[in-house]
Amino acid sequence: MLMPPFTLHNPKTVEEACELAGMLLEKGEEFDWVAGGTDLLPNYKWHINPKPHVISLAKIDGTDTLSLHEIGCMARLVDLTTENGIHPLVVEAASKVASSLVRRNATIGGNLCLDTRCFWYNQGEDWRRSIDWCHKADCGTGADCRVIPNQNTLCVATYQGDIAPTLMVLDAEVHLIGPQGLRILPLAEFYQLDGMTKNVLKQGEFLLKITLSKESAKRTGTYQKLRVRDSWDFPEAGVAASWIEGDVSTLQIATTALESIPRCHPEEVAAILEDGWSGMDSVKALALSIRKAIKPVNNTSLPPRYRKSMVRVLTKRAVEKILEK
């Protein structure tokens, strides 16, 4: 495997990074951001949508801040699993990401902006040529999607990050910065369908940091992850739940690894709460309605029907677990 050639840029400040991005945009040159590289570089080695320029965030000072209320984009996952003061729910999710080896390089920013995955897409070049490419990496052919055939408008690649749903149920906000300045929005609004769009980041923009309000610090929660090998697999389904202890009306649920974006499920929770909370029966009803709300497709290692069934189990376990605490 040979990495395709690219020019690596190492800006020292956020401003320099934005300026560089602006400049490349102006010239019409394509580029990718890279943080830890654990997602991007394997894809590059497979020649999946490589760009001629890569801007690294690694040399920018002050992007690896770590506290209860603020996590910089370059904070390494390994630090999220060991540093004190981080929200325990984030710690729980971070320690379930990939393997300890990957966590040493991987960053929170990269994890939130993880490229969506699909077994028609995450393959070597020869392999993808043998299926005549796919919509997400069509190599200029306008190829169809291989999961939902006969169309090339929607990409259903799956978002398989672990931390996003936990930050969602903690009401985290993300700070996005680019040549046009800074904007702050709830993480729940950060993700955007489809599997190619992935999120609201505009060209030249990158995720600078995540902030958690004082309110969120009061929340407790859990993250349930489904995978074949606990040692390092991507989630096949993931459910995060949190509440402010004792107050069931504050319950929040988010799911991941089931669709092209992670999702918060306020409507489903609200519907159950509307009927009045009745302990385990409500938990079961909620689990069922979350199961109904998600639509996994056949592009990860476990079949979608099974993953859908498991959402019910994971939701049940997550809610039971926080209620028990």
Next chain:
Amino acid sequence: MSGGYRQQPGGAGGTTRKDGKRVAGKQAFPPPGSGGSKPNMSPRDLDYIPESVGGKEPQPAGSHIHDRARTGTSVGKEMPLVDSNAKVTGQAWYGDDVRLPNEVIGKILRSPHHYARIKSIDTSRVEALPGVLAVATGADSPHRFGVLPVTKDEHAMAVEKVRHVGDLVACVAAIDESTALEALNLFDVEWEILEPVFDPKKGLEDSDEPIHWRGKYHLARTNVQKRVFQEFGDRSLVEKPHAQSHGKWKMAGVHHGFTEPHAVVAHWDPNGRLQLYTPQQVPHYTHRALSTVLDVPMHQINVIRTFVGGGFGGKSDPFPHEMCAAILSRKSGRPVRITFDREEVYWINRGRHPSHIEVKMTADEDARISGFDIDALIDGGGFASFGHVTSYYNGVLATAPYELGSFHYTGARVWTNKPASGAMRGHGAVNTRCAVEVGLDEMAETMQVDPIDLRLANLLPPHSRTISGFRITSNGMREALEKVREGSNWDEKFRQLPLGKGIGIGCGFFISGSGLPIHWDPNRFPHATVHMQVDMDGGVTVHTGAADIGQGSTTAVAQVVSEVLALPIEMIHVRSHESDTSPVDLGSYSSRVTFMNANAAIRAALEIRERLLNAAWDILGYHPDNLVMNDRRIYYKHDPAIGVSYLKALHKAQEDKGALISSGAYRSPPMGGVHKGAAAGLAPAYSFSSYVAEVDVDVETGMIKCTNVWAAHDCGKALNPLAVKGQIIGSCHMGLGQVLSEKMVYGRTGHLQNPNLLEYKIPSVYEMPHVEPIIIESCDPEGPFGAKEAGEGPLLPILPAVVNAVYDAIGIRLRDLPLTPDVVFKGIEKALKQSEYDDPTDLPSPRLTHSALQPKLVARANEHKIRDKARQRTEDTSPYVNGVLFGFDPNLPLEDQVEGWRTATEPDPEQLAELGLAGRAWLKKEQRQMGGEQ
């Protein structure tokens, strides 16, 4: 000076003058001379010298022919492998570590189509690319090759058709990798797409364009590569069964998952000889195939086996990329290196066959196993590879360790447009073994007896013959079962654990070396040869062609030589890398290496030993019968002071001829039946194993976690217990992968969806249970110091042990491997639907109340235990053949005693209608019988 007898040759006096100068003609051989790091002889290690020759090593299984060669030096001791330093310091040179001056990079153009005819290949644009040094296509290599002489169906590159995605089409050598990659895009190939076949069931049907054509032997127009029918015994016994089990299995294909991808470097040296560096398990086959493909005599080729970063059967075929490198190097005049990406490793495959297996079995009212009826349809992919053998192994390796009333097997291997299946650890035996052992569990359940007792009451004894005619010598099956039962606390747990927790048993039986060397008559050329050379310095150089693929064959050879000559292991130097210096050896497959190679090495060492003892006789005046060899010294057995150092004896022995040279060989004894296919599965010895596995099953998610394994394996004699334990634990890991998570996934378009180590899910150390390796030593009469294989057999029992444990945990029989959580969940959902429960946590756990058969089985097992002990120690030398349990006389041919006792290799016409899935291949006729090609 104290602590024993010094080993340095010569004395201090007499060789130097007082002024320190040398006395003319009196100089002893230069130091250090004695070898080893300790100046003094260590005492004899009686704990490692067998009782039969006066030591203290217990021999419950009896004495052995090699006992007299034991010196207590190395055999039976835990030793790190001799190449471990190179490996742990990163200095071992694997395929891709070879760097030759001026080397260039080769890349392979692979088929993007499942099945297509190549109408034309235009290479002009490739050749025009600056930096490209050579281009080759199928036209450069018209000669066929293949690992088995009967099924040579491969070319270096596709000659007429490509047969799977990833099949080799052409290759190119360029000054660097990026140029070579760029060049691949410049080939202009014109294709004619053909209709592919993916489902092996479809492979049984006639096709417009069979994947290969075998001329007059081709079976109609199907894609059947090989069909097998075997029937032995009295089939009337199965007609009115007391208990039975019937299971249809679907097993996914699995890959070896070795760490090192294939890599090769080819170089035509200035004399025009090919030097080929490759991580091969069987360098000799590559050697032969290169000679054929390149049209060069074998003596003009030197195959250099690099360190092998794992093989497990996946590096035992001669490979097309090895031919490509040689062709490109010949064309370019430069050394050419080809290293695979992981997906290329999966495309060349040779992993375990995806299989459809159906097993029916019956037992009579005494819980004797009256019949096994096995049908195996195996998916061979695009090429034959070892498939001819696999087709037999899927049946015949199930004929032991149990005594059977009858045995019926139909097997078929079909070509499909997928990467070729081949040999993988436990070759051909693993899938059927799993199905059979689970069947036994199910029969035990119907008869309400303990499955361990059912097995113990139906075992073939040591020194017996199986229903198919295999000669069993040593047999530690009974002890293995007893040990795991005790170790796991089975009697307290089986059918008594709560829902979600289970315990299960599984056994295994495997060949220790194949009785038939594929390429020659075993009566005319040995299986293995070892050359030995001892020069002035006392170091022993051993030349062998045995390919160490990490299993420790080099260490085993060094150990047995060290043992016979009573020399520290660091004085033994094994040279096994080059075909120029190695004697011909069949390499590492069918678990033959330690058995055959160490036997050959012992013979060569015994010859050296005799010469050393004769020399000591000359010096000391004591006959060799009265001399002891121990740690670099030979001495009179009643007085160690009367002795001579090893070096002195050696130099005496060398007086007239210089270095001592010897050669030893191993040939298997004549054995086996005469029916068609009788040679398949024949081995000079067989290993036996038994595992108990404990699992936790999450009934809501279907997730299985294997927590504990008690793993007993009969390896005859553990030459190196450390290595044996490593093999047991490693086998357990590999088998767990197959039963729980590993599978080659072919999607709806026929593409292999997971050709990478993220999605092909090999368990990590985190998923590993605690494994308690238990070594059983049955002391094989023909094995080196009693040893048998330990590299493959230990894989077999883990699969059924886990499947049976899952049943014990949740009461559901699953027959779709691997047992990924979705498969288990589906089983649970189905069970819930058929029950009165909604919640899986309410499911009942299976329980056992013994029937009246149970005490009968225990009594029979106890009787057999006494029988087996006497036979194992050869206190009872009466013949025993499969059938005695059913009341037959072993001294008369069974055919003469039982009406209808069959040994058939073709079905009777009236049987045709009732044959299983694979058996349907027998409905077809060969071309020559159809009046087609003659």
